[in-house]
Amino acid sequence: MPVITYIEDSGAEHRVTLQSGVSLMQGAVAHNVPGIDADCGGACACATCHIFVDPAWGPLVGPRNEMEASMLDFADGVQETSRLACQIQVSDALDGLVVRLPAAQH
Numbered sequence: 001m002p003v004i005t006y007i008e009d010s011g012a013e014h015r016v017t018l019q020s021g022v023s024l025m026q027g028a029v030a031h032n033v034p035g036i037d038a039d040c041g042g043a044c045a046c047a048t049c050h051i052f053v054d055p056a057w058g059p060l061v062g063p064r065n066e067m068e069a070s071m072l073d074f075a076d077g078v079q080e081t082s083r084l085a086c087q088i089q090v091s092d093a094l095d096g097l098v099v100r101l102p103a104a105q106h
């Protein structure tokens with residue numbers, strides 16, 4: 001099963017093993033990773049699951065979808081690597097993925 005590393009702004013790391021098919025948001029919430037509030041429950045309507053995808057993984061994770069890009073317009077500290085964790089589905093191909101949490105989410 002894919003292992004995903006979430007890194008808080010403080011540098012605290014959370015390595016979790018997730019089942020393929022769940023979203024990065026669901027995986028974070030299920031493992032009590034701080035900073036992923038997911039207020040809208042994954043409906044792409046809150047941006048409280050904002051993460052930065054490690055640049056090395058960008059091509060494999062893929063680009064933002066249209067709705068996600070609109071939501072990110074309202075998020076703090078958006079960068080080129082910004083994504084919404086509820087819009088990224090875990091798969092075996094993402095085994096080893098590293099994502100970081102924005103300073104505003106802790």
Ligand code: FES
Nearest residue numbers: 042044046047086
């Ligand atoms: Fe609300 Fe991702 S959980 S946008």
